[in-house]
Amino acid sequence: EVQLEESGGHLVQPGRSLRLSCVASGFKFGDFAMHWVRQGPEKGLEWVAGIGWDSGSLGYADSVKGRFTISRDNAKNSLYLQMKSLRPEDTAFYFCTKDINVGVLPPAVRGFDAWGQGTLVTVSS
């Protein structure tokens, strides 16, 4: 069974940093692209960042470019999101998702076929 488990979310002051982690199991982690998607309170979905199977390709939403860094460690079946200069508008549930594709560069077939339950990041003073 494919499982994704996020951790690291909590209350943080504006301007501070936070690192999210996601541990995967039930599939060959190194064979698929991975992404972070977030959802603010009572809001829709927002793609945050994606990384290819070998970390050779990356992509970011405009709203986080330059502040967030996505990375992975295939030996540890883990995905990470380093977040800096956090803003109140970054408050959201952050989901780790598995792509059906190996790479992240568009244009290409895209489908997030497994999701974690999310970890809540609250940015507030």
Add this chain to the structure above:
Amino acid sequence: DIQMTQSPSSVSASVGDRVTITCRASQDISSWLTWYQQKPGKAPKLLIYAASALQGGVPSRFSGSGSGTEFTLTISSLQPEDFATYYCHQGNSFPFTFGPGTKVD
């Protein structure tokens, strides 16, 4: 950035109804369009990728069509478990963007 819009924003329907949701992209995205279903308090679920390919395990009452800038998700006969919010998502270019969602209640 490619902007995704969905219509309607919400739809009231009954069990057995045929429900159609439209997703429009601000520019040509070929067939790089995905549909997700999300229930309250739950993570989204992949329904359809590449505009019309049904994800494994998804009931055949769900179907997708379209290409270019206009796409549709159709539920042929609404079931009780289908009351949820539906999102489209483009994978044609960075940054990948979601539509605002359509709530079926």
